[in-house]
Amino acid sequence: MPTDRTLVRDLAQRYAEVCADPIQAVRRDAWRQHNSLRGDRPLIYVRAFAWHELPEHQCHCTDPFLRGWEDHFRQRLFWASLGDDSVFEPWVTVGARYRCSGWGVPVSRQHSGQAGGAFKVDYPIRDEADIERLRAPWHEIDEDATAKAVEQVEELLGDILTVDIDRAGAYRMWTADLSTDLFYLRGIEHFSLDMLDRPEWLHRLVGFMADGVARCHQQAEQAGDWGLTAHQNQAMPYAEELPDPAPNQRGVRRDRLWGYMASQEFTGISPGMWSEFLLAYQRPILEQFGLVAYGCCEDLTRKIPALRQIRNLRRIAVSPFANVAACAEAIGRDYVLSYRPSPADMVGYGWDEQRVLSVLRRDLALCRESHVDITLKDVETMQGDSRRAAEFVRLCRQVIGELWG
Numbered sequence: 001m002p003t004d005r006t007l008v009r010d011l012a013q014r015y016a017e018v019c020a021d022p023i024q025a026v027r028r029d030a031w032r033q034h035n036s037l038r039g040d041r042p043l044i045y046v047r048a049f050a051w052h053e054l055p056e057h058q059c060h061c062t063d064p065f066l067r068g069w070e071d072h073f074r075q076r077l078f079w080a081s082l083g084d085d086s087v088f089e090p091w092v093t094v095g096a097r098y099r100c101s102g103w104g105v106p107v108s109r110q111h112s113g114q115a116g117g118a119f120k121v122d123y124p125i126r127d128e129a130d131i132e133r134l135r136a137p138w139h140e141i142d143e144d145a146t147a148k149a150v151e152q153v154e155e156l157l158g159d160i161l162t163v164d165i166d167r168a169g170a171y172r173m174w175t176a177d178l179s180t181d182l183f184y185l186r187g188i189e190h191f192s193l194d195m196l197d198r199p200e201w202l203h204r205l206v207g208f209m210a211d212g213v214a215r216c217h218q219q220a221e222q223a224g225d226w227g228l229t230a231h232q233n234q235a236m237p238y239a240e241e242l243p244d245p246a247p248n249q250r251g252v253r254r255d256r257l258w259g260y261m262a263s264q265e266f267t268g269i270s271p272g273m274w275s276e277f278l279l280a281y282q283r284p285i286l287e288q289f290g291l292v293a294y295g296c297c298e299d300l301t302r303k304i305p306a307l308r309q310i311r312n313l314r315r316i317a318v319s320p321f322a323n324v325a326a327c328a329e330a331i332g333r334d335y336v337l338s339y340r341p342s343p344a345d346m347v348g349y350g351w352d353e354q355r356v357l358s359v360l361r362r363d364l365a366l367c368r369e370s371h372v373d374i375t376l377k378d379v380e381t382m383q384g385d386s387r388r389a390a391e392f393v394r395l396c397r398q399v400i401g402e403l404w405g
Helices: 004-020 023-035 064-080 128-133 143-157 179-186 188-197 199-222 271-286 301-307 324-331 343-348 353-366 387-404
Strands: 043-046 091-095 108-111 119-122 162-166 258-261 291-294 313-318 336-339 371-376
Touching (some): 043 387, 199 271, 271 301, 301 313, 301 324, 324 336, 343 353
Parallel strands (some): 043 371, 091 162
Antiparallel strands (some): 108 119
16 A cells, blocks of 8 residues: 555646646637637536545545645546546645734634534624724735745655745635625625615725725735736636736736636625625726636626726626526627536536536527636535536537537
């Protein structure tokens, strides 16, 4: 039996071979054209596949550090076997360790006790005076802790794969989009009522948060810590207007990177109030980036006209809850339409090939004139059936062939 270390290094070598496959260059070029609105057919991106329940998830290492990397490479190798258009690069990324975390107030969760179950948040901002307890985030890296983490990975993998260090601002994706942290600080029910009961106070709260995120981003840029692996777009980040991802290339301005935000917690909020209390604060942050992707699981159908205000917007998410026909009409060929069919329909409960084909044919026909890609995400279960993700990719390619030739 190989040692834990040998097992992980063997998996890393197999992953390096995947990265060296010439197909990666073909896929990079396809995404560059697609994200620059020059592609001629949809691309497929499998973002999730309920890895935790699949037999391929089984790990053998007993050491927690090595077991984590074993799981990482097993997951990447399984992903690479699916045949979608994902690109696999020959590096591993170690995130910097930051000294700043949170907004200066504790956010506690009451868990159900069931594995993977729900939780209830104890919102720390309970009344107007609590805003005074908040502390703005800042950019500061714990250099010693970061160096130790990198050294450990370098010693294990450095002769097989490049070890990239991600030092960019700690506040990105969900912590940067304001919507997510507003939920954790105040709660959806409360901030929804605040829009009517105390709008000036809510503007002050969201403004404080936006200023904090913007300052953190600016500090990271001044420190030369943004790098080319800090692209964020919930897809493959290649585009003709921006440099490709590359390891340990820092000192990069944000206008050379993808930025990303969403507004899932504002799903039930009207376009007008969403625009006033969230989008108006997101835009100045997003417009510091080169290109922008917007949206995750929320229904943006009625909000696309306002999204057009983002001058560098390039990608718009069309979630399972959106009206695909209305979104395709509103997006036109001005942006990439990131189509996200329901994972329950695609791979979730009771595999049904004809159902998958029916949904894909119906929705992709509506997007026939769009720059559309297909993203499989938020997969909570495939009922332990590893074959479903690859079958989903096969059926996508079948429908693309039918509609695009």
